[in-house]
Amino acid sequence: MSRRLTIVTTAIVALIVATGIAIVWMRQQAGPTHGNLLTIGAPVARPPLLQRVDTPHAKNLILVVGDGMGLTQLAAARFALRGPDGILWIQALPSTALVRTQSSSSLVTDSAAAATAIATGVRVANGVVSVDPAGASLPTLFERARARGLSAGLVTTARITDATPAAFSAHVASRDDELEIAKQQAASGIEVLLGCNPEKFLPPSRGGERKDGADLAAALRAAGYATTLDPAALSASSSGRLFGLFAEKNRPPLPALTRAALDTIASDPEGFVLLVESEETDSASHNHQLERLIRGMNELDEAVRVALEFAKADGNTLVVVTADHETGGMQLVESKTERTLGVRWSTGKHTGQPVPLYAWGPGSARFDGEIDNTEVHDLLTAALGLDGLSMDP
Numbered sequence: 001m002s003r004r005l006t007i008v009t010t011a012i013v014a015l016i017v018a019t020g021i022a023i024v025w026m027r028q029q030a031g032p033t034h035g036n037l038l039t040i041g042a043p044v045a046r047p048p049l050l051q052r053v054d055t056p057h058a059k060n061l062i063l064v065v066g067d068g069m070g071l072t073q074l075a076a077a078r079f080a081l082r083g084p085d086g087i088l089w090i091q092a093l094p095s096t097a098l099v100r101t102q103s104s105s106s107l108v109t110d111s112a113a114a115a116t117a118i119a120t121g122v123r124v125a126n127g128v129v130s131v132d133p134a135g136a137s138l139p140t141l142f143e144r145a146r147a148r149g150l151s152a153g154l155v156t157t158a159r160i161t162d163a164t165p166a167a168f169s170a171h172v173a174s175r176d177d178e179l180e181i182a183k184q185q186a187a188s189g190i191e192v193l194l195g196c197n198p199e200k201f202l203p204p205s206r207g208g209e210r211k212d213g214a215d216l217a218a219a220l221r222a223a224g225y226a227t228t229l230d231p232a233a234l235s236a237s238s239s240g241r242l243f244g245l246f247a248e249k250n251r252p253p254l255p256a257l258t259r260a261a262l263d264t265i266a267s268d269p270e271g272f273v274l275l276v277e278s279e280e281t282d283s284a285s286h287n288h289q290l291e292r293l294i295r296g297m298n299e300l301d302e303a304v305r306v307a308l309e310f311a312k313a314d315g316n317t318l319v320v321v322t323a324d325h326e327t328g329g330m331q332l333v334e335s336k337t338e339r340t341l342g343v344r345w346s347t348g349k350h351t352g353q354p355v356p357l358y359a360w361g362p363g364s365a366r367f368d369g370e371i372d373n374t375e376v377h378d379l380l381t382a383a384l385g386l387d388g389l390s391m392d393p
């Protein structure tokens with residue numbers, strides 16, 4: 001063997017060994033869920049079991065939506081965060097159902113159509129926000145509740161004008177019409193608006209996108225809302241009205257947003273409806289980001305814990321946790337490494353899988369079997385006693 005060949009061979013072997021060492025090191029540095037290996041967490045004590053509640057009527061509703069959260073996202077979070085035998089707070093809710101999610105235009109829904117189904121009980125086409133094919137507004141659960149005197153709140157880690165909160169608070173033919181959604185949300189009377197990206201509410205002079213020059217944040221402040229764009233200044237509002245939108249990269253955690261919303265509207269003697277949404281679960285699943293997904297699931301689960309603690313003390317609150325659709329076609333498969341599971345994704349888009357629903361509190365026992373997402377609306381309105389309420393002008 002020539003000397004040159006020996007040097008080249010040695011260099012190649014050294015490079016392979018160095019690459020291997022680097023990969024192992026990077027995996028260790030990256031934490032428990034690097035790449036496509038899910039590390040099973042240390043065992044964590046289970047939350048106390050909740051008893052099924054059979055009374056039919058609730059005064060309050062906390063509806064939690066994990067955008068893109070399928071059964072596999074829940075299972076992955078359970079394994080990573082609670083160990084092989086632990087359960088999430090979400091999974092402590094004793095009444096469960098499976099929810100069919102197709103829209104009127106596609107067997108694979110988007111968030112707009114799915115949220116419209118839950119908000120209005122009507123199946124619409126993908127992209128549509130709570131209007132019928134002729135463009136007429138479909139009354140939402142929130143509008144029915146507010147017509148009965150209940151307070152309402154929207155909490156999300158996404159833009160507040162994004163499809164899921166929009167379906168409960170606005171009526172537009174396209175989810176992309178976010179400037180109009182913001183205008184309708186500001187005029188909706190909904191007592192709590194907490195989410196991300198204030199630009200759709202502000203004029204260009206305040207760094208916003210409103211070409212009509214309207215300052216919706218200032219209008220809300222004039223209408224008695226406590227308003228803030230600073231995450232450090234987030235707190236409950238004693239006026240019962242709270243508007244807070246934050247930069248996505250620097251927003252308060254979902255449990256803190258949920259608590260501020262509850263502390264603002266829960267004292268309404270007529271009751272309240274509150275939507276709490278996590279967008280992280282969908283974004284992470286679109287992009288196949290396992291660590292981000294587990295972080296987002298943990299944040300969502302902690303928000304559910306806040307909701308449950310309130311509901312337990314209150315005794316009159318229905319808590320429902322579900323999703324609009326599954327994202328990513330996530331699968332958990334055997335792996336060769338100990339205490340890990342392999343993770344596979346079958347798409348970067350949404351899927352047509354049914355999604356899980358967990359419920360606890362008065363009205364929760366109605367959730368049973370496999371149901372349409374429009375029936376989620378019907379069961380929620382029945383639980384709140386809003387089903388006979390006419391919304392005709």
Ligand SMILES: [Zn+2]
Pocket residue numbers: 068111282283286327350
């Ligand atoms: Zn999505």
